[in-house]
Amino acid sequence: MSSKSIVNGHRMRKRFGQNFLNDSNIIARITRSVSPKETDRIVEIGPGQGAITEDLVGAGAKVTAVELDRDLIPWLVVKFEKDTNFDIVNADALKTDFGAFVDDEPLRIVGNLPYNISTPLIFHLLSFSGAIKDMHFMLQKEVVDRMAAGPGDNNYGRLSVMTQYLCQVIPLFIVPPESFDPPPKVDSAIVRLVPRTEVDTLLDESFFATVVRTAFNQRRKTLRNSLKPLLQNVDVASLGIDLSLRPENISVAEYVALANHLVEANKAQ
Template sequence: MSKALDGHRARKRFGQNFLQDEMVIDAIVDAIAPEPGQPLLEIGPGLAALTRPVVQRSGHLHVVELDRDLANRLEKSAEFAGKLTVHRADALKFNFADLAASLGTPLRVFGNLPYNISTPLIFHLLSHVNTISDMHFMLQKEVIERMAAEPGSKAFGRLTVMIQQACEVVPVLEVPPEAFDPAPKVDSAVVRLLPYAESPWPVKDRATLNHVCHMAFHQRRKTLRNNMKKLMSAEELESLGIDPAARPETLSVADFVNMANWITENNRTL
């Protein structure tokens, strides 16, 4: 590890777990497959475990880093002089669309995401998904299982629907706790998210879809008739071919999109 980035202690408030296994790092970088001239953006570069090999392949990299100490280290490192653009920002508030517009091309986004903000960060990225060409993230294995879940499984939920409506989900590899310092108490994995140019399930308003999913899954053991009654009647659900007595996890992504589009078309108040 570069001495310029050495000696930093992980901060719990930032959810920092630093990747240190060289074989895992190589596998992730191979999965990203960075090339010179590509608009690459890393979220939370930390101690530069992924930053270093990606820069070596691409020549330049944008990074979003909230930790001021780490941002300082990256900016002052001779190793990265002229090769790194550091955005001192909270990724949850960062405008990915503005950066893509300034670069004139969709972004390739990757990172070892802090577990404590991974789901809200994914939802934030979905709001900018039209300006992103692909994403590679290290996450809790359980989160990736939810992303890739099939209808009928316990893992199928709001995150599943929101991600699968917008992106193809490709699990890449699993990563054990000992690959990190400090070692997390959960297993990790890497996922590739490929935003659709045209979704198989076009949605008129993604915020409405998110609200529908929230309502449907808020009480998973209850039926759609109960969970959706403030937005749709049992008869209206049936008109879409949806059984009001069904539980939410048994529906398909298409079913949720159809509900959201119906609500938008009928101007139902959320």
């Protein structure tokens, strides 16, 4: 995409990864998937020119838009100036404290996420999962495939494990490139993430993240080799997990059990 592309009078910014949704059928389908209500507290990430925002606000939900591109702010302010249930924040979603938006209702997050920041942004949002009711995202289809993949699938990796530990991942439908202006070079997909009300207990969440990251950093190696720095002085025979397997071959629950075992083993030393 050229950084000089102009859509509806707005100069597109390549560094923001902007592709504006302009397919009314897809917009309506997304709105039906979200099913916004007057009682909802919605935070929309990257509203662009307000294609989805219009439906969310029109449903009566209290909507806060988080937009990084300052050039879009005045345009959106004018577009929604009569809507008292809309406000906008000029901020980087990667650095935003989403907990600050919570009032009487848990947050519902909606966003057409830029491909270049989608994975780190998902990890950032998962840190607020206790304050979130659900999330509906438009992402690169490849990212949704990775989030939803199970053990044994080539797409199964760190993003799969960390997301599925905290959320139920529900892929909804594919959005073709021609639904955007300018069209991206890849298919997109809509996914629903629902934070779990109950999760397997972790003794150390930070260490769990370290175990998963370390395992998949060398995904072609066996777990025994990829996790070698973390397995020193640990009785691996008592793990109950086959460490001759590769990282993509064990489940989320097994990663939890593995991390907890290593925490306990380190305490005993």
